Amino acid sequence: xxKTEWMNATKASxxxxxxxxxxxxxxxxxxxxxxxxxxPENDLFLGCRLSFTGPFSGFLLFLVPSKxxxxxxxxxxxxxxxxxxDAEVTGTVKEILNMVTGKSFSILxxxxxxxxxxxxxxxxxxxxxxxxxxxxxxxxxxxxxxxxTSVLRxxxxx
Amino acid sequence: xxxNVLIVDDSLPMRSVIKKTIEISGFxxxxxxxxxxGEEALEVLADQWLDLVxxxxxxxxxxxxxxxxxxxxEELLKTIPVIVVTTEGSRQKVEEFLMKGAADYIQKPxxxxxxxxxxxxxxxxxxxxxxxxxxxxxxxxx
Numbered sequence: 001x002x003k004t005e006w007m008n009a010t011k012a013s014x015x016x017x018x019x020x021x022x023x024x025x026x027x028x029x030x031x032x033x034x035x036x037x038x039x040p041e042n043d044l045f046l047g048c049r050l051s052f053t054g055p056f057s058g059f060l061l062f063l064v065p066s067k068x069x070x071x072x073x074x075x076x077x078x079x080x081x082x083x084x085x086d087a088e089v090t091g092t093v094k095e096i097l098n099m100v101t102g103k104s105f106s107i108l109x110x111x112x113x114x115x116x117x118x119x120x121x122x123x124x125x126x127x128x129x130x131x132x133x134x135x136x137x138x139x140x141x142x143x144x145x146x147x148x149t150s151v152l153r154x155x156x157x158x
Numbered sequence: 159x160x161x162n163v164l165i166v167d168d169s170l171p172m173r174s175v176i177k178k179t180i181e182i183s184g185f186x187x188x189x190x191x192x193x194x195x196g197e198e199a200l201e202v203l204a205d206q207w208l209d210l211v212x213x214x215x216x217x218x219x220x221x222x223x224x225x226x227x228x229x230x231x232e233e234l235l236k237t238i239p240v241i242v243v244t245t246e247g248s249r250q251k252v253e254e255f256l257m258k259g260a261a262d263y264i265q266k267p268x269x270x271x272x273x274x275x276x277x278x279x280x281x282x283x284x285x286x287x288x289x290x291x292x293x294x295x296x297x298x299x300x
Contacts (some may be wrong), residue, residue, distance in 0.1 A: 016267060017266075017267045019269045020267040020268070020269060021175075021266075021268075073171065075180075076171055076175060077174050077175065078178060087170060088170060088174075089172050091169050091170045091171045091172075092171045094169065095169045095171055095172050098169070098216075098245050099266045099267050100267075101246065102244070102245025102246060102266065103244065103245065103263075103265070103267065104249060104265070105247065105248070106247025106248070106265065110247055110248055110249050111248065111250070112248060113248045113250050113251060114248070116216055116245065117214065118168070118217075118218060118245075127252050
C-alpha cells in the first residue's frame with residue numbers, strides 16, 4: 001500500500017462524507033511539512049483521534065475550528081446553531097472522523113479488514129500533532145471550506 | 159399499523175440523524191427508542207416490543223455483531239429484523255453481518271433514500287403503514 005493511494009482514498013472519503021451528509025463543498029491542499037502548522041485564530045478548535053489496525057496500522061487526527069464544528073453539527077442535525085449542545089458538537093466531529101476513516105478503507109481496498117477504534121477527543125493542538133512524530137509515514141490534508149480550514153493528519157505506524 | 163424502532167449507536171448525533179431520516183421516510187412509526195451500545199439495547203428489548211432494530215457495529219461494551227448474536231439466542235427477539243448502519247465496508251465484514259443474521263446493511267455515509275429503500279423492503283409498502291411518500295421526495299435536509 002502506498003501512502004499516496006491511501007491519501008487519495010481519504011480525499012474521496014472526506015468529499016463523500018461532507019457532501020452526502022453535510023452538503024458542504026470542499027477543496028483540499030496538502031501540507032508539505034515545512035514550518036509549523038498553526039492552530040485556528042483564538043486557538044478554538046475541536047480535535048479527535050481514531051486508531052486502527054489491519055494490513056497497516058496507525059491513526060487519524062481531525063482538527064476542526066470550533067465555529068465550523070458548530071455549524072457542521074447544526075447542519076447535520078437540522079437545527080439552529082444556538083440550539084446544539086457541546087456534546088452534540090463533539091459527537092459530530094467524532095462521527096465525521098469515524099465515517100471518513102471507514103470509507104477511506106473501503107475505497108482503498110474493500111477486501112481488506114480494518115478494525116477501527118473509538119474516536120477520542122483531543123484537547124491540545126500541539127500535543128495532538130506531536131503524536132505523529134513517531135509515524136513511519138504520514139500525510140496532512142488541509143480541508144478548505146468557505147470560511148475555515150480543518151486539518152486531517154494520517155499516520156502510518158507500521 | 160405502526161412500528162416501534164430501536165436505534166443503537168454510541169454517537170448521539172448519529173442516533174438523531176437516523177431517527178429524523180426514518181421519521182421523514184413516510185413510515186408509520188409508533189415509538190423510537192435509543193441505546194448507546196448493545197448492552198443498553200438488550201435492556202430496552204427486555205422491556206419494550208420492537209419491530210425493528212437499527213444498529214451501529216463499532217460500539218463500546220457490546221458491539222453490533224454481539225448484539226445480533228444475543229438477539230438470535232432469544233426466542234422473543236430472534237425474529238426482530240436488524241439493519242446494521244456502519245462505517246465498516248469490507249466485503250468480509252458485510253458477509254459476517256448477514257451470516258450472523260442481520261436483515262440488511264447500510265454503509266455510512268448514507269442518503270435518506272438508502273434508508274427508505276431498506277425500510278421499504280423490511281417493513282413493506284401499503285402493509286407497512288407508510289403514508290406521505292411524497293414527503294421524502296422533497297428536498298431533504300439533515
